[in-house]
Amino acid sequence: MKTISLLAVHLLTTTVLILGVSASAHAQEKATQLHNRATAAMCANCHGTDGRTIEGSAIPSLVGMPKDYMVLQMKAFKDGSRPATVMHQITKGLTDAQIDTISSYYAAIKR
């Protein structure tokens, strides 16, 4: 009887702990998603909300752009190997982590 109730308490505690950990991990994941989306939105002023530019825009859409490609282009702007009008100046202000976040975000959105 005593053993059973102890076991039950133990099980209950473990369950609560696991639930607690996963709840906070879930909250952290949601927060990261929000921050990443807002970070990527800094490109949307020129490249359109969620990377969709208006019809006929010479400024390219970013939606669905492969991540590896985008990271390479951003780094090429940053080191000057790809010439640009403004992007060489913008990318020099971004961290590698921000470039990774932005590129992952747009790659994950369906066209």
Next chain:
Amino acid sequence: MKRRSFVQASMALGSFGALGSMVGCASVGRVPEKARVVVVGGGYGGATAAKYVRMLSNYQIDVTLIEPNGEFVSCPISNLVIGGSKTMADITTPYDKLSGKHGVNIVRDFVASVDPIKKTITLASGPSIRYDKLVMSPGIDLMFNTIEGLKEANASGQILQAWKAGPETLALRKQLESMNDGGVYAITIPEAPYRCPPGPYERASQVAHYFKQHKPKSKVLILDANQDVTSKGPLFKKFWADNYKGILEYMPQHKVMAVDAKTNTLKFDVQNDVKANVLNVLPAMRAGGIAVQSSLANVNTRWCGVHYQTFESTQAKDIHVIGDSIMLAPLMPKSGHMANSHGKVTAAAIVAQLSDMPVNPTPFLSNTCYSFVNDKLVVHVASVHQYDAKDKTYKTVPGSGGVSSAPNEIEGIYAWNWAQNIWADSLM
């Protein structure tokens, strides 16, 4: 004096607001008793904040936007309407997507007062709305009273500012069209900070381009209270020397003290009087009237201090101030692009706070500002501003940002696309 002008201003606003809501339009929303987020002002900052609170909360947080105008009229590109290469229709965007597509409840009215203790705003038409979070994006207030005679001359329609795009944009264009060839257009610039640092120089370039094509004996005078051109100086000055020699004259250190509407004359603190056929006087600016009136403009009673990580006011909890009204961190310009960026950082912070999530510890802002030196050629200035958690401010990254190497046509295409894309990003 100031107080009285406020009362007069809010009375004038009140009657206009009532008229506005009577005229009505399809997108006018109901006035709720409460909204989780209330946004005041539907410009680049406020419209973006409203849309992005909706989007970033996956449409879970309700937003009410208070805006007196039925349509958004853009200040960027409005100088091209004055120059004659764009129309008012080109720079006007309706608010219907913000309501229809994003579910922002738009109330067409002015805000008469803010109560940060009860957390309510009261509309000019009477009702109050409770909020959990308030975003103030009221733009700028033009301080007509700092120049003797200007208020009356502006009210009569004789001396225009056209610094808030709208009816005055078109009215200034008409003044230039009806001016005889051989006339003089003079624009005066207040001491920085003011809305859109390169804007006055772009406008002068647009008018010079128009004169060169259509009224070649006419002149443009720039009378600048600053020591030198405040933005893209070498680029503007080279283009003027190469293309507008004999048409455009730049005069620094000219601070206007008074205008004489009878003789169309400008009076300066030190320099000689200047007479012109078309006067375009830009007075000193401060945070939008409602921000000053509700004590949010706590820096010299001109600009609103904010905590830069979230844009929450340093004066009142749960009130965020964005756009041209704020006290800027060093090297941050007062621009539409920046206001759009403020709107997004603020929207994300508000969604996080209302959802018990941590706010982003390292937000950043970007700015790109294009100026047309004629109808096709453009120069830009760009910058990136990273939040520094230690110093609690934004700092530009050394080596980043910069200007165009020379005016060029490809940036003319990008500039127009920039405008269309940022209008869509803010409003659609």
